[in-house]
Amino acid sequence: MPKSPLSNHHANQSKAKLKVKPETQQKTAESGFSAGTDWIYTDSVKEHFLNPRNFLMGDESKYHADGQGIVGNPICGDQMLMLIQIDKNTDTITDVKWKTYGCASAIASTSALSELAKGRTLDDALTISAEEITSYLGGLPKHKFHCSVLGHEALASAIQDYRKKQSS
Amino acid sequence: MVYLDYSATSPLLKEARAAMISAMDLIGNPSALHTPGHQAMNKIEEAREEVAKLINASPDEIIFTSGGSESNNTITNIFAGESVAVSAIEHPSMLESAKTRSKTTLIPVDETGKIDQKNYAKILEQKVPKLVSIMLVNNEIGTIEDVEALAKLAHDSGAVFHTDATQALGKIPIDVKKINVDYMTISAHKIGGPVGIGALFVKKGSPFTPLIIGGHQEHGKRAGTYQVVNISGFGAAAKYVSTRNTPLLYKEKVLPLRNLLAEQILTNIPYSSINTPLDCSAPNILNCSFEAAEGESIQLYLDAKGDIIVSTGSACASGDGKPSHVIMATRHDAEIAHSSVRFSLGLETTTADVAKVMTTLPEIIKNLQGISTLKAGNIKKEDSYYA
Numbered sequence: 001m002p003k004s005p006l007s008n009h010h011a012n013q014s015k016a017k018l019k020v021k022p023e024t025q026q027k028t029a030e031s032g033f034s035a036g037t038d039w040i041y042t043d044s045v046k047e048h049f050l051n052p053r054n055f056l057m058g059d060e061s062k063y064h065a066d067g068q069g070i071v072g073n074p075i076c077g078d079q080m081l082m083l084i085q086i087d088k089n090t091d092t093i094t095d096v097k098w099k100t101y102g103c104a105s106a107i108a109s110t111s112a113l114s115e116l117a118k119g120r121t122l123d124d125a126l127t128i129s130a131e132e133i134t135s136y137l138g139g140l141p142k143h144k145f146h147c148s149v150l151g152h153e154a155l156a157s158a159i160q161d162y163r164k165k166q167s168s
Numbered sequence: 169m170v171y172l173d174y175s176a177t178s179p180l181l182k183e184a185r186a187a188m189i190s191a192m193d194l195i196g197n198p199s200a201l202h203t204p205g206h207q208a209m210n211k212i213e214e215a216r217e218e219v220a221k222l223i224n225a226s227p228d229e230i231i232f233t234s235g236g237s238e239s240n241n242t243i244t245n246i247f248a249g250e251s252v253a254v255s256a257i258e259h260p261s262m263l264e265s266a267k268t269r270s271k272t273t274l275i276p277v278d279e280t281g282k283i284d285q286k287n288y289a290k291i292l293e294q295k296v297p298k299l300v301s302i303m304l305v306n307n308e309i310g311t312i313e314d315v316e317a318l319a320k321l322a323h324d325s326g327a328v329f330h331t332d333a334t335q336a337l338g339k340i341p342i343d344v345k346k347i348n349v350d351y352m353t354i355s356a357h358k359i360g361g362p363v364g365i366g367a368l369f370v371k372k373g374s375p376f377t378p379l380i381i382g383g384h385q386e387h388g389k390r391a392g393t394y395q396v397v398n399i400s401g402f403g404a405a406a407k408y409v410s411t412r413n414t415p416l417l418y419k420e421k422v423l424p425l426r427n428l429l430a431e432q433i434l435t436n437i438p439y440s441s442i443n444t445p446l447d448c449s450a451p452n453i454l455n456c457s458f459e460a461a462e463g464e465s466i467q468l469y470l471d472a473k474g475d476i477i478v479s480t481g482s483a484c485a486s487g488d489g490k491p492s493h494v495i496m497a498t499r500h501d502a503e504i505a506h507s508s509v510r511f512s513l514g515l516e517t518t519t520a521d522v523a524k525v526m527t528t529l530p531e532i533i534k535n536l537q538g539i540s541t542l543k544a545g546n547i548k549k550e551d552s553y554y555a
Contacts, residue, residue: 039468049465050472057538070541075502077462077483077491079541101540103464103482 041104042138048108053115056083056097063097067165069157071150078102080110082154084117086162091122098151105140106148112136113151122159128152170476170521174358175307175335175453175512180401181360187404188362191397198394199385208396215403222406223333223352224343225369231386232399235366236334237261239353242368242379242390243301243330244269253297255313256497257281257306259332263493266301273297280445281311281498283318292325300327304352305336308481308494308510309444310453312340316347323348328374334358334366338409339418339450350374356398359414361405365398414515422513423451429511429522430454437530439537439544443495443508452513455481457495457504459544461536466509466529469536474528481508503542 039046056063065083072079079102085095096114100107113133117125130149134140140149171179191211196204198212213227220227233239240261244252248269254262256274266272273295276284283302291297300322304315319329330351333342338359344352352369356362370376376389383391408414426446433440439459458466463482470476481492483506491505499505511525537544 046472049468052539055539057535072541074506074542077502077506081541099539099541101460101542102462104468106462107465107539 040141041108042140044112044136044138045105045108045140048111048137049104052107052111054096054098054111054118055114056099060097060099065097065158067158067160067162069154069159069161071154071157072102074101078106078148078150080106080151080154082110082113082117082151082158084155084158084162086122088166093117093120093122093125096155098154100151103144103148105144106150108137109133109140109149110151113155117155122162126156126159128155170474170524172511172513172517172521172525173477173479174514174517175510176479177357177363178360178514179516180362181405181408183408184356184361184401184404188397188401191400194396198396208394211396211403212394212399215399215406218403218406218410219354219367222337222342222410223354223369224345226372228387229344229369229372231368231370231389232394232402233366233368233390234364234395235357236332236353236355238379239355239366239368240301240332241265243299243351243353245379246375246377247299250298251295252299252301253291253295253327254301255283255303257308257311257494258301258303259307259334262301262303262332270299275300275302277311277497279498280448281306281309281494282445282448283313288318288321292321292327296325297322297327299330301330301332303332303335304342305333305339305450305453306494307335308453308492308508309455309498310335310449311445312336312448312450315349319347319349335450335453338414339452341415344369344371356402356405359405359409362398362401365395365402367402417515418451422515422517425517425519425522426451426454426511426513428519429513429525430456432522432526433529436526437533440533441504443499443504452517454511454513455495456509456511457499457507458509458533459503459507459537460540460542461507461533462540463507463509465536466507466532469532470525470528473532474524476525476528479510479512481510482506 066086068083070081081099083097084093087094096117098110098114100110116128133149194208196208198208216227216230220230244265250270252266252270253273253275254266256276273291276287278284302313302318305312315331322329328350331349332353334355337354350371355366378389380391385391430442433456441457443455463480467478467480470478481495483491491502495505495508
């Protein structure tokens with residue numbers, strides 16, 4: 001078969017002419033939605049999706065994490081990484097950062113979790129469930145619940161990672 | 169709004185709307201022998217002529233159905249229990265209904281979505297299918313199959329041949345006599361007609377069993393009171409396609425825009441690749457993948473930040489939790505399938521629309537790649553573009 005003029009062209013970093021600041025991600029959408037009617041998601045999910053909190057842009061090795069955990073499988077379409085900083089004296093989560101590969105509810109639920117976890121003691125943070133995250137977001141469509149609300153498992157894994165490092 | 173989801177459904181043409189509004193005043197049941205019934209039946213037969221003309225069929229070879237899914241189901245129902253072979257990238261209404269009703273062999277495709285000739289010949293020889301069904305244009309990546317040659321091979325082996333031309337209608341010329349198929353599925357709402365009406369072309373003398381029974385409508389081939397309003401809308405849309413010669417318009421006006429968008433995406437968006445074979449596809453479909461970014465998120469950010477409307481092959485948007493079976497069949501990679509986005513252009517699409525996409529999309533992809541747990545660049549370059 002004859003090759004098209006675009007054959008084997010593969011975009012690469014060197015061709016990119018992007019001048020995008022990471023913080024533009026946090027801009028509020030200018031084109032609005034009618035509340036709760038246009039998407040399958042609640043306003044709260046939309047808000048966390050469009051303006052995610054505490055995400056980490058780019059290379060995670062530049063962020064000092066006391067513990068980190070990852071959960072999910074890109075083959076299934078969702079994966080979350082949670083990174084936490086801990087106040088050793090109070091055993092409290094002082095900062096949370098996350099990265100997510102996934103759909104709108106995956107991004108929104110990880111963002112919501114980061115808000116829920118910050119300031120909690122480790123034991124308290126371990127009680128955060130998928131139901132608590134979903135409830136915080138005002139609900140999620142049924143078919144989204146099992147695949148996209150995984151962040152609490154990544155958080156538990158991050159806490160375990162921190163405790164393991166402390167004990168060794 | 170920049171609407172680039174024409175392959176999902178197209179805006180109703182004003183000509184179709186006018187025909188439908190006019191038909192709403194027809195009070196008679198078209199099957200009745202009285203004057204109002206006769207008037208309604210005249211509208212249906214006018215529409216049938218227009219639809220038949222569009223694909224170079226005879227009006228008596230056209231059966232109106234509720235749409236593409238019913239037409240495809242009608243075909244698999246005719247061959248229920250028989251050996252059937254369908255391409256791996258058919259619409260679910262063909263794939264699922266064939267698998268449910270028959271022992272079905274999937275015909276593999278190559279990386280462009282074209283039928284794998286060697287395997288096709290082997291399946292015809294070894295499986296001896298009674299029915300072969302291969303779509304004329306794939307709905308997700310736009311690949312045009314060489315249906316004329318494929319139908320000949322099927323006929324030579326003793327099989328009858330069906331093609332789903334839903335995405336081809338109005339986009340490329342269709343002539344059922346030239347390509348010599350036995351059955352063809354078409355649908356109104358992909359060409360600016362109403363949703364809920366389609367047709368099945370059944371070549372004279374081909375085996376037929378009605379899917380819906382209990383009425384004499386359509387010469388006993390499809391029971392149910394005629395949908396005069398929808399059929400009139402379909403007829404008007406078909407007439408629009410014929411008189412404007414929209415396949416030529418798509419070739420001259422839409423194809424260059426589609427190719428411009430492809431080139432701009434590849435040039436300006438790191439780790440992007442094209443799933444559509446640009447030199448053998450419908451002029452209006454462009455399917456791309458963006459490594460490490462997920463399709464539903466891309467779709468919803470485009471909607472929210474740019475008022476740009478597209479669709480995706482991501483599992484998250486599919487409703488059944490599975491990524492696009494078409495991208496899986498062509499590129500064999502779940503991440504590529506999850507990250508796929510389909511832009512489908514229409515006659516109203518402009519250069520400004522393409523520019524709007526390119527002012528919005530690169531930033532969305534950069535940000536999604538930036539917060540992704542996946543590292544872009546893991547997909548092998550040689551696997552990333554086919555044409």
